[in-house]
Amino acid sequence: MQPAPEHTESELLQFRRNKLEEMQKRGIAAFGGKFDVTHAPGALKADFVEGIDVRVAGRILSRRQMGKATFFDIGDISGRIQCYLSKGDVGDEGYALFIEQIDIGDFVSLSGQTFVTKKGERSIHVKEFAPQSKALRPLPDKWHGVTDREIKYRQRYLDLISNDRSREVFVTRSKMVAEIRNFLQQRDFLEVETPMMQDVPGGAAARPFETHFNALDQKMYLRIAPELYLKRLLVGGFTKVFELNRNFRNEGVSRRHNPEFTMLEAYWAFSDFEQMADLVESMVCHLAEKFCGGLVIEHKDEEGNVTKTIDLSRPWKRTPYRDLVKGAAGEDWFALSKEAKVERAQSLGVQEIHAGDEHYELDQKIFEKLVEEKSFNPLFVTHVPKELVPLAKQNTTDDSVVDVYELVINGQEISPGYSELNDPIVQRERLEHQAGEEIQKIDEDFILALEHGMPPAGGIGIGIDRLIMMLTGAESIRDVVLFPQLKRKAD
Structure with a gap:
């Protein structure tokens, strides 16, 4: 017998x-309308009561x-x-309508x-039914779902239909x-909203997306961070504010980067980076216990095999930046010349090293490759070089570092936190130095606001997409963003 x-x-x-044409000929509405439901399918099965309409x-x-008779799943x-x-x-x-x-x-x-x-x-004994929307294309294979990543990200609706995970x-x-x-x-943090279009992009060193505001006839930028506007609110008397916001950075796309991403930023007047670290540690552990069943997070492959385990048990480790770099590159690292640093970095397998790099840039490349990428359990990296963080308060005992933490989990930065710089004179100097390197305009209105007085404060940023990746075990940022940015398909 030959297969069909x-x-x-x-x-x-x-x-x-x-x-569809046959249904229309018979006067049957293939695309229905309002229908008063009493239960969602999954909720009905989960909280099942037998014998109810x-x-x-x-x-x-x-x-x-x-x-x-026919059995079917809805x-x-x-x-x-x-x-x-x-x-x-x-x-x-x-019955003929349903079957045919x-x-x-x-x-x-x-x-x-x-x-x-x-x-x-657990089932429903159907007494009446009606078509609501005719699908003119078939669903993905019921056993394999959407396995092509291109289709998965480009046609997310098919992925959601077929993949429980x-x-x-x-x-x-x-x-x-x-x-x-x-x-x-x-x-007692107050949620606020700040502009997504800004005439001066600030709050981070990143390349912005440009647009044009027709009504004002001026160039505008999609925000790279809400920080400078949230700090204006501290000047205005707000003491605890946060924003869950969309940021846009016109930079690379990778497994860990999407040009449009979700960020939490929060500021707390009269706080500092240590208190903000406590807040973040408490919040992330709360999320893990509520949604992940505990503080040990297992990452699994598609076959269900555990590939990585992250232990969020408290207290989280806190270590100064320089100690971590020394541990990775040698106790004498910070005494080396630039030429010696380049040679040692290359011998340690750190690529993208250039003779023109400044000392702090070489230090950071060692940190990123040999510390950050290898740290999976939570690590607060504290007291970072001031050149890396122009918006943070300088340490009172060591003027070469700022009072900052960078929280690393799962081999990537999840959250930075600062004791915020509130001295307008020092802030201008820092921004001028950064602007000279990045060819970036200084936000004079922000400096003006600081000159009216901003209280000391602690601030945090949390990359929500990366946090969700860590807590759910996703290995690509595209797996936690519903519609990730993709290159337009060729015509």
């Missing part, structure tokens, strides 16, 4: 269009015909539940009563972000 021939994609599309809507995800982002449909309940015409015109992937609405099958499966990550992300808001608001 496989249909081409164009044939499958035509089959579904033919079914229900009204449910969703997408048909599978079906199994058994003569005059689902949405909440999950799925099995349904039982028989000719005796919906009549010959209704309704496909896997179609949206339907139904009403019926909950029951448990002989095999113990992807749905779980994005539902968890939403709940974590809501809990971050709750965590800060319970501690």
Whole structure:
């Protein structure tokens, strides 16, 4: 016996269009309207009560015909539940419609009563159903889902339909972000909004996206950070503020970088970087305990094998930057000439080293390659060279460093935190030095604000995308961003 021939994609599309035309000829609405649901499919199954009347809507995800009866699964982002449909309940015409015109992937609405099958499966006994949206294209293979990463990121909706893990990550992300808001608001932080278009991009050393404000006839920039506007609020008398914001940096795209990303920034008047570190440590551990089942986070591959374990148990390690660099490059590192540093760095396998690099740039390359990339459990890197952080307060006992932490987890920076610089004279000097290197305009309005007096403060930034990666075990930032930036497909 010869196997049935496989249909081409164009044939499958035509089959579904033919079914749509047949429904329209019969006066059946293939694209429905309002339907009052009583339960979401997954929630109904999770909190199941037998023998109640229900009204449910969703997408048909599978079906199994058994003569005059059919079992099918209906689902949405909440999950799925099995349904039982028989000719005796919906009549010959209704059953023929379901068998002949309704496909896997179609949206339907139904009403019926909950029951448990002989095999113990929680189900709905369907009494009535109606088409709600005809799917003119088939779903991905039910066993393998979307395995092509190009399709996964470009057509995220297909990934969400077919991959339970992807749905779980994005539902968890939403709940974590809501809990971050709750965590800060319970501690009297006020959520605010600051401009996403700025005439002077500031708060970080990064290349901005440019645009043009027609009404004002001037060049504008998508923000690279909200920091300078949030500090203006401290000048205005606010004492605890935060913003969950979208930032834009016109730079590289990689496994850990997306040009459009989500950042939490928070500022606390009369605080410092140590207190902000305590706040971040407490918040991240709270998220892990609430959503990850504890402080030990396991990262797994697609086969479910554990590839990495991150232990968030408190207290988190806090170590000065220079001690970490010495531990990686040698106790005498900071006494070496630039030429000797270049030679040693190359011998340690640190690439992208240049003879023209400043001392602090060579130090940072050692740190990034030999410390940051190898640190998976939480590490607060403290007292960073002042050249790296122009917006932080200088240490009172060592004027070569600033009172800063950089939190490293999972081999990447998750959060910086500062004792914020509030001296307008020193701030101008720092920004002028940075502007000279980056060809970046100084935000004179921010300096003006500082001259009116800003209280001492602690500040933090947390890369939400990277935090979610760490907590969910995702290995690419694209797996925690619903619609990551991709190069336009060729025509």
